[in-house]
Amino acid sequence: MSCHEGPxxxxxxxxxxxxALLGNPNAGKSTLFNALSGLNVKVANYPxxxxxxxxxxxxxxxxxxxxxxxxxxxxxxxxxxxxxxxxASLDSxxxxxxxxxxxxxxxxxxxRSLGLLAQAEHLGLPVLAVLTFSxxxxxxxxxxxPVKLSAAIGVPVMVVTGGNRVQLNDxxxxxxxxxxxxxxxxxxxxxxxxxxRAWIVSxxxxxxxxxxxxxxxxxxLDAVLLHPVLGTAIFVAxxxxxxxxxxxxxxxxxxxxxxxxxxxxxxxxSHISVGWLASMLADGVISGAGSVLVFxxxxxxxxxxxxxLESSGYLARVAFLMDRVMGYVGLEGRAFVAMLSALACAVPxxxxxxxxxxxxxxxxxxxxxxxxxxxxxxxxxxxLIAMLVPAEAHIGFLRLQGLVMFAMYLLGVAATMGAxxxxxxxxxxKGAALPFYMEMPSYRVPHISEILRAIWDACxxxxxxxxxxxxxxxxxxxxxxxxxxxxxxxxxxxxxxxxDQVAVATYQIDHxxxxxxxxxxxxxxxxxxFDWRITVGLLGAMGAREVFVATLxxxxxxxxxxxxxxxxxxxxxxxxxxxxQKLFTPPVIAALLVYFAFALQCTSTIAVLRKExxxxxxxxxxxxxxxALAWIAAFVTKTLVGLLTG
Numbered sequence: 232m233s234c235h236e237g238p239x240x241x242x243x244x245x246x247x248x249x250x251a252l253l254g255n256p257n258a259g260k261s262t263l264f265n266a267l268s269g270l271n272v273k274v275a276n277y278p279x280x281x282x283x284x285x286x287x288x289x290x291x292x293x294x295x296x297x298x299x300x301x302x303x304x305x306x307x308x309x310x311x312x313x314x315x316x317x318x319a320s321l322d323s324x325x326x327x328x329x330x331x332x333x334x335x336x337x338x339x340x341x342x343r344s345l346g347l348l349a350q351a352e353h354l355g356l357p358v359l360a361v362l363t364f365s366x367x368x369x370x371x372x373x374x375x376x377p378v379k380l381s382a383a384i385g386v387p388v389m390v391v392t393g394g395n396r397v398q399l400n401d402x403x404x405x406x407x408x409x410x411x412x413x414x415x416x417x418x419x420x421x422x423x424x425x426x427x428r429a430w431i432v433s434x435x436x437x438x439x440x441x442x443x444x445x446x447x448x449x450x451x452l453d454a455v456l457l458h459p460v461l462g463t464a465i466f467v468a469x470x471x472x473x474x475x476x477x478x479x480x481x482x483x484x485x486x487x488x489x490x491x492x493x494x495x496x497x498x499x500x501s502h503i504s505v506g507w508l509a510s511m512l513a514d515g516v517i518s519g520a521g522s523v524l525v526f527x528x529x530x531x532x533x534x535x536x537x538x539x540l541e542s543s544g545y546l547a548r549v550a551f552l553m554d555r556v557m558g559y560v561g562l563e564g565r566a567f568v569a570m571l572s573a574l575a576c577a578v579p580x581x582x583x584x585x586x587x588x589x590x591x592x593x594x595x596x597x598x599x600x601x602x603x604x605x606x607x608x609x610x611x612x613x614x615l616i617a618m619l620v621p622a623e624a625h626i627g628f629l630r631l632q633g634l635v636m637f638a639m640y641l642l643g644v645a646a647t648m649g650a651x652x653x654x655x656x657x658x659x660x661k662g663a664a665l666p667f668y669m670e671m672p673s674y675r676v677p678h679i680s681e682i683l684r685a686i687w688d689a690c691x692x693x694x695x696x697x698x699x700x701x702x703x704x705x706x707x708x709x710x711x712x713x714x715x716x717x718x719x720x721x722x723x724x725x726x727x728x729x730x731d732q733v734a735v736a737t738y739q740i741d742h743x744x745x746x747x748x749x750x751x752x753x754x755x756x757x758x759x760x761f762d763w764r765i766t767v768g769l770l771g772a773m774g775a776r777e778v779f780v781a782t783l784x785x786x787x788x789x790x791x792x793x794x795x796x797x798x799x800x801x802x803x804x805x806x807x808x809x810x811x812q813k814l815f816t817p818p819v820i821a822a823l824l825v826y827f828a829f830a831l832q833c834t835s836t837i838a839v840l841r842k843e844x845x846x847x848x849x850x851x852x853x854x855x856x857x858x859a860l861a862w863i864a865a866f867v868t869k870t871l872v873g874l875l876t877g
Contacts, residue, residue, distance in 0.1 A: 286300075349427055353419075362390045374439065475630055514709055515705055518785050523784075537574065550567045559652070578836060580605075615827075701775055759822050768783055818872040
């Protein structure tokens with residue numbers, strides 16, 4: 232699944248019973264949904280992960296049931312777009328209205344869950360309560376009697392703990408027998424007031440509920456990790472280790488993949504006699520898409536580390552730590568949760584803004600989240616950093632390449648905060664800021680299956696992306712580089728030695744349709760030190776940032792099939808006042824890094840911005856200001872690095 236794709240919705244019929252999962256954030260809804268439907272919805276140990284309705288299906292006793300995972304909410308009185316998704320689904324009068332509800336209740340915070348259950352009982356739908364995290368409740372010296380709880384609330388209660396197939400099968404059989412679900416004789420009080428609170432207290436007493444003791448492990452860890460100074464230092468150190476691992480561990484695997492890609496391209500060229508076909512397969516497909524595929528190990532490691540931090544509950548603490556920083560720019564900690572989602576991809580980051588109750592905060596976060604360093608930038612950063620910093624360079628025991636990568640991610644965070652501050656000042660925020668509240672989940676040991684699933688999904692999505700839009704753009708680029716075909720007579724007239732493959736390829740590329748297109752745009756970016764080849768890469772990156780790597784891979788492979796990687800570092804200006812001078816100098820590489828840090832080069836992000844904002848005004852503004860910011864920042868960077876390096 233790509234980072235721009237959501238779960239595949241089930242095809243339902245009018246006769247399929249619809250069962251919706253309702254519950255507080257982080258109560259285990261998505262985990263239960265995955266277990267029932269077999270779909271792989273993102274699960275993380277912090278609130279606000281599910282921001283839209285997800286639909287799947289389950290077959291039980293010959294019946295095909297439609298199940299819906301609704302966004303987490305604390306109340307059916309919506310104050311944010313994700314909660315509006317919940318109320319709209321439950322208030323629907325058409326075929327999309329659920330036939331029954333599964334109210335997922337966290338046993339460790341049962342009091343809060345009962346408030347939502349009370350509201351659900353007034354919808355007129357059959358209700359079944361699913362009690363999750365009962366094992367966690369017991370571990371923390373708490374207890375509850377499910378049978379007595381069911382009698383107190385008037386609806387059936389079933390206990391489901393992670394990995395218990397017997398409990399899950401019992402739940403599936405219960406879903407097939409909705410007609411026999413009990414209903415409360417007297418529903419709970421409807422209004423949030425003294426009567427409701429009294430009802431909750433009476434239910435807890437009747438169910439012999441003993442609340443979970445404060446988790447000593449969580450308390451001790453939070454004393455350190457939530458400390459304003461020490462906690463921030465640990466977070467920074469964690470991120471440094473994060474990027475050291477990405478470079479050190481991935482490097483040997485990348486070398487193997489790179490060697491395999493080069494070998495395969497050479498085999499294709501040696502065994503296919505049709506020149507244009509060999510070139511298309513070797514240069515267009517293998518060298519183009521293959522040059523991006525080399526970064527698969529880093530993508531897998533990136534998502535493994537993110538999944539590890541999410542599942543453990545640590546990212547929720549990071550959001551809490553960042554609340555004070557977010558306050559300086561006029562936003563709240565929930566906005567940083569959306570920005571954290573953008574580390575994987577800007578698309579889910581923008582969609583996560585639905586959890587924000589303030590429309591101004593949503594706009595400010597949506598307009599700045601694409602500045603966070605997403606996974607699509609990783610191949611570009613890795614390529615450029617490897618060209619800029621020698622692999623053997625260290626600062627103490629830390630690898631300099633990893634530190635530069637960490638600096639690029641810090642730059643993304645700083646840019647996001649700065650842009651958010653500007654947007655909040657421009658569009659203003661009338662009235663007092665809304666208070667930030669966020670549940671701190673208990674720390675949990677991540678399941679290896681969750682980590683492996685995150686790696687698999689990320690790698691599979693990346694491969695599909697390489698085999699989809701990146702491959703299409705790579706073939707289009709190959710065609711632009713190969714046309715118009717230069718005849719032998721033209722080569723001889725130009726004084727090119729037709730027996731020199733490198734000379735022929737260089738002349739062909741320099742007189743191709745891609746060169747014509749690149750030179751038309753080159754004057755805009757030439758002050759940044761970019762020639763037409765880099766310009767073509769920037770244009771191709773509009774569809775997908777990784778295409779920039781594919782562009783350079785194709786060009787370098789065509790100009791020097793024997794050693795494309797070395798040729799990339801030795802590329803020179805082919806014409807103009809800089810002819811013969813090295814193209815990829817330290818100032819130019821640094822400018823490229825900064826340009827990619829700021830530029831909005833992702834059509835999927837633009838499309839989601841349009842959908843979430845409801846207007847083309849905002850994506851147009853985002854593209855405009857980020858492109859201008861990228862150009863200015865790249866120019867300043869090139870100038871400063873040029874002065875420092877002489």
